[in-house]
Amino acid sequence: MSTQARIVFIVSDGTGITAENFSQSILAQFEATFKHIRVPFVDSPEKAHDAVSSINQAASKYEVQPIVFTTLVNPELNTIVGKANGLILDMFQTFVAPLEQALGVKSTHAMNRLHHNADTEAYKNRIEAINYSLAHDDGQSNKNLAEADVILVGISRVGKTPTSLYLAMQYGMKAANYPLIPEDFERGQLPKDLIPYRSKIFGLMIDAERLSEIRNERRPGSNYAKLENCRYEINEATAMMKKESIPWVTTTSKSIEEIATTVLQSMKSDKTILG
Amino acid sequence: MSTQARIVFIVSDGTGITAENFSQSILAQFEATFKHIRVPFVDSPEKAHDAVSSINQAASKYEVQPIVFTTLVNPELNTIVGKANGLILDMFQTFVAPLEQALGVKSTHAMNRLHHNADTEAYKNRIEAINYSLAHDDGQSNKNLAEADVILVGISRVGKTPTSLYLAMQYGMKAANYPLIPEDFERGQLPKDLIPYRSKIFGLMIDAERLSEIRNERRPGSNYAKLENCRYEINEATAMMKKESIPWVTTTSKSIEEIATTVLQSMKSDKTILG
Incomplete structure (x- = not known):
């Protein structure tokens, strides 16, 4: 165990602010230091691949897998980021599956449904x-x-x-x-x-x-x-x-x-x- | 499928604000209406039992299991709330276990570690x-x-x-x-x-x-x-x-x-x- 800060990525198709707040709450449970890197607006395969590159670079540089919280609605982007060299904690899919079952409907997989409500x-x-x-x-x-x-x-x-x-x-x-x-x-x-x-x-x-x-x-x-x-x-x-x-x-x-x-x-x- | 709003509880030992924001983001993926009930500061067995009563009452009243997002650090309280008549989505334990393994340390199970930082x-x-x-x-x-x-x-x-x-x-x-x-x-x-x-x-x-x-x-x-x-x-x-x-x-x-x-x-x- 080194005393070096562990890198934490938050990869989101929105702002990632909620996921960042959540990751800070949960990581506060560990006696370690963390460095958070928020990667917002990941809404295309290109940006997803860029996020993967950043994660993989950090993994090589620090010789330890970064922690990666993801909230990606689009399954294609989620699959891309899911292959990064990190401990992937998928906040979205983890809960969507049981919710789909309980609600008896599929999720819309529409990005930014909440945050594009600026006209409401x-x-x-x-x-x-x-x-x-x-x-x-x-x-x-x-x-x-x-x-x-x-x-x-x-x-x-x-x-x-x-x-x-x-x-x-x-x-x-x-x-x-x-x-x-x-x-x-x-x-x-x-x-x-x-x-x-x-x-x-x-x-x-x-x-x-x-x-x-x-x-x-x-x-x-x-x-x-x-x-x-x-x-x-x-x-x-x-x-x-x-x-x-x-x-x-x-x-x-x-x-x-x-x-x-x-x-x-x-x-x-x-x-x-x-x- | 009724058009009645589905009840969503957020049960937290802190403010529950982050979990509430998260639940709103993820539920925005579903074509349904939801009514959020935040139950904050659940930091004792009594309060945990009170939360369970509220959930169970809602389940009886609406004849459908409420959705329950929990962020409870204390395993005892988590077990109590986990027995409520709801679809329990445990935001905390879901991610603590893989984090403990990756970090090679146990979580402290200390409540409000983040939010009690008001003097920092x-x-x-x-x-x-x-x-x-x-x-x-x-x-x-x-x-x-x-x-x-x-x-x-x-x-x-x-x-x-x-x-x-x-x-x-x-x-x-x-x-x-x-x-x-x-x-x-x-x-x-x-x-x-x-x-x-x-x-x-x-x-x-x-x-x-x-x-x-x-x-x-x-x-x-x-x-x-x-x-x-x-x-x-x-x-x-x-x-x-x-x-x-x-x-x-x-x-x-x-x-x-x-x-x-x-x-x-x-x-x-x-x-x-x-x-």
Whole structure:
């Protein structure tokens, strides 16, 4: 066993992004280092042969078979790439066969069926949701809050912006976000623009130590970043959320995807689930 | 064969987002309608049994086995869910066994190895990239353009903002974007802030008919949306990109993921590939 990174190819007739994400998840289960090479848009025999050449070259150079995740719809291209000198993990055929049997129909073998849906209503909604979330980032606008699918609230630097954008980008949700600021705590009330929409509000929270660290990177040595001030804001925000019966999640060591999933679960407005 | 949507469960010990994306890609190959139900964070026997109950209930209610994609690292939980009354497609074990053999090591069976990396450098870079891309959206700031990994340019409504945000969110790339406006065409030059960074510039282009449609949704009946005006801006932008040797991609019927992948391929700055 060398400590050299093992080469991993992702060969796809689409973007290969999903297969790449999957390969990263599964390979994270192994105590080894990997170097991912994504080969997207492999939609012709020429490109399939090019992919095979790259794989074979890597096999020779490193004297070990690369790992090759494939998602190729076309059987001809799949056969070509399947002959490369690598450990072929065929994400597509592995599951298509049992699905064909269960569904009692053959798969269409049409490339890019999903990704060429750029003209669909769902796709337009997604773009519209991104625009909405940008326009309603950090309380920038109190217009059209009635249209929001969710309104994230929380003190500065808890992760409201990335989570809102992710919800819009991945799920086409109109996700507004609103900061909770010291003035709100002094008044002891939610920002008044939000009061009519309480049922759509979800809170983000964070540990004081982590928040202080994040704020210190942004404004080193400021009162804003001081642990004591972070503790004060967190206590006040927590009290307000309890008083207003707003559900919240602690973001401290969660990824954007985990925060977004938790918000969806709690709001029970997971469009994918309910739609 | 009924026309009723077939139920698809995604049962994961993490967010299940990758498995959900994958199931959507593969099921797009079948002429049928599907209803996806994502069951995330299944990290205890109790939650695994709950998932099984939901699957079994759906099987009884619709009198047909649901399709069940699983990504469960823990063998005990995997065994529990594997007994549900569904067509079980085990994305995890299917590939772990051949990987263990090829790598000569056992998988760690550690849940959330990837997603609990919220404190890593890569994760911080991702958040920083999102903030950068937001601050450099639509030419808002010409500061720190030297830090950009890529600068997208194009006329209004070609898809610069969603693509920039996607590149930041998915790949941690600092993606700025800059509009090309009639004043730039009159001068016959790129915006002068961009000139030092020509090698990082990538163009987005679109068909005139589609652009006119998109702009009409935003400002119905405006000169801005008129087909003739769209044609003019597209011609001028194309001439400028040719003159300045800027590569570009036509976004007309491409998804955000496809545009982003094309940008990465062309820039050869795919951090995942080169990193």
